[in-house]
């Protein structure tokens with residue numbers, strides 16, 4: 001039995017965020033942290049939290065969540081979603097740039113910081129990670145999700161774009177030139193080094209969407225529960241973890 005299996009079988013305060021191949025592994029890791037702090041209303045910061053896919057369930061579980069995001073549209077959707085879920089008073093929307101995070105959040109105030117699918121688009125990921133660390137209280141945890149480099153190479157190649165796959169594979173930061181939607185991608189060592197250089201201790205690394213993006217839609221849509229189970233089973237295993245579309249790092253400020 002893996003640690004993720006054990007966590008899923010533990011009843012927690014986090015009732016019912018939908019488990020999809022995009023979210024199941026991340027929620028498993030977060031649920032373990034919430035269980036560790038059970039009974040405490042945590043102060044959560046979600047950088048680039050968008051429309052609140054994580055923020056709203058965390059607020060529903062009783063935690064106070066501040067979402068910093070560059071997009072006014074995303075924040076408007078977040079605010080509506082929080083109101084519909086009855087947790088508007090526990091969700092604060094702040095428009096701002098992750099690159100200027102240091103000026104937006106109180107130092108040492110957060111128990112948990114989320115930074116999901118953001119470091120691959122900001123100007124200066126090291127500055128954003130440094131600001132995340134500064135926002136955390138000692139002992140606080142960071143949940144960081146980044147785009148995986150190997151999966152991008154595989155995906156381009158399997159779609160027949162061998163030239164783009166070759167550029168991506170050779171590029172020092174794992175981007176495919178000016179038309180790429182992302183500015184960089186990571187492997188596990190590179191992402192762990194980024195967090196470690198800012199003073200975080202990386203506790204766990206999982207692959208997210210090892211298979212989901214590679215399967216025919218009929219398989220993924222036809223067997224969703226089996227796919228979630230398989231994703232969870234493969235998430236921490238070599239070589240699957242390192243082929244995932246995204247890498248999830250769970251780290252702590254000492």
Ligand SMILES: C[S@@+](CC[C@H](N)C(=O)[O-])C[C@H]1O[C@@H](n2cnc3c(N)ncnc32)[C@H](O)[C@@H]1O
Nearest residue numbers: 048049050069070071074096097098116117122
């Ligand atoms: C791919 S979405 C991820 C949303 C959410 N974190 C998730 O995982 O579902 C990226 C989010 O980051 C926001 N974003 C992009 N660049 C940003 C920046 N420089 N500072 C703050 N937010 C940014 C976007 O507006 C968007 O909401």
